[in-house]
Amino acid sequence: MRLSRYFLPVTKEPPADAQVASHKLMLRAGLVRQTSAGIYAWLPLGHRVLKKIESIVREEQDRAGAVEMLMPTIQSAEYWRDTGRYEAYGPEMLRIEDRQGRDLLYGPTNEDMITALFRDGAKSYRDLPRMLYHIQWKFRDEIRPRFGVMRGREFLMKDAYSFDLDEAGGRISYNKQFVAYLRTFKRMGLRAIPMQADTGPIGGDLSHEFIILADSGESEVFFHKNWEQDRSYDVDVEDTAALQGFVDSMTADYAATDEKRDEEREAELGDTLLKSRGIEVGHIFFFGDKYTKALGMQVSGPGGDMITPLMGSYGVGVSRLVGAIIEASHDDNGIVWPEPVAPYKVGLINMRADDEACVATSDDLYAKLEAAGVEVLYDDRDERGGAKFATMDLIGLPWQLVIGPRGIKNGVVELTNRATGEREELSAESALEKLV
RNA sequence: CGGGGAGUGGCGCAGCCUGGUAGCGCAUCUGUUUUGGGAACAGAGGGUCGCAGGUUCGAAUCCUGUCUCCCCGACCA
Secondary structure, three states, X not given: OEHHHOOOOOOXXXXXXXXXXXXXXXXXXXXXXXXXXXXXXXXXXXXXXXXXXXHHHHHHHHHOOOEEOOOOOEEEHHHHHHHOHHHHOOOOOEEEEOOOOOEEEEOOOOHHHHHHHHHHHOOEHHHOOEEEEEEEEEEOOOOOOEOHHHEOOEEEEEEEEEEEOOHHHHHHHHHXXXXXXXXXXXXXXXXXXXXXXXXXXXXXXXXXXXXXXXXXXOXXXXXXXXXXXXXXXXXXXXXXHHHHHHHHHHHHOOXXXXXXXXXXXXXXXXXXXXXXXXXXXXXXXXXXXXXXHHOOOOEXXXXXXXXXXXXEEEEEEHHHHHHHHHHHOEEOOEEOOOHHHOOXXXXXXXXXXXXXXXXXXXXXXXXXXXXXXXXXXXXXXXXXXXXXXXXXXXHOOOEEEEEOHHHHHOOOEEEEXXXXXXXXXXXXXXXXXXXX
């Protein structure tokens, strides 16, 4: 994409109402604009990041054996009346009335609807186990939205739901999602730590929050220093025993949020106990028959008996992750995107739009990168070099490829790594090879 | 919802107390000189001062109402 044809409104100064780093940077870098309290428009660059994150989440859900579908944002209140949650949910549910006077709502979550849908379509034990998911916008009328997209009212969420015949099966589904979450966040360049969590009003007993560490995180978290090391998440999730062993090993090291601290265990840990701030980016629960029972879902068992399936639900805050990743990865000059979620891989800077040689080389490299399928944002504007550098640093693309008269004279271009600041001069051909 | 604060060109702000018809920086546009880390100079465009009433010869400024946004708290992927 040529910057001269793009829509990238960047600013030097952040709007006064942004407090945290990620929010300021998202506004400055032209990723989002607020349209109402806690509601954001995703501008082109931000939209690309959102889609990247969504894709990674989708790939890992598919890999875990979950099946994608799409439920609506607007739901009939009937689904919620049937589970008794319409009255119970409280004012953070946005209630809407249509012209016929029917009660609707903008879905804050989908347990009620998915259970009804699955109930109506699954009649036999052969239809289970199943995991279904969708990636859809949700709305929760938070009393006070803040921190930009990390705590908006409207947010994009991946929510998956598992249906199993018994608790052992439910645990397997839970474990599969557990692994999928570790893999998902790692692929985004994040270290996410699973922490024992309260199950809240949703009920149940198996529950973990996935927390990423960031200085500006919303809550305080405590964990064993082993979590500082990179971990590999290679495990065959179809091998039940191996899967359980893996999950056990991942939950062996102490990790707890402020609310769930265990003073005895912490005392034993001594100086291996670390403290940080964290942001919750995922939450998984196993909650049994709460909804299947309420909605009368039963399937025929192999012996002609009727079985009430057990459920779990698994959420990832997709839009929140955009902010969370920035919290975990930025510096004084701007965002530092981990490559897998970067809106473009390469920022191509032509230092002199009025220099024929520079333009020719830049155009050529741009065409070759595009042809090779490398995502490249080409700053072909007639601006000074300094302004281009500042913009590139701000929007945080992983690689900056600089074409200037100085280098052209010596037959070289310059390649800079945004994260490390490492800079090297090399031939255009070598640069291409490195980036493809 | 309780407490606090703010709405003035695209962004950040001053002006309001002490009414006299709007200003600064950044951004934008034009020209010239520049050109490797947010250039300099000269000029230009852009604002019914959130909205609605009221007071007054006259309201960004005073009064009343209302809407929106932000901060602290309880709540939360």
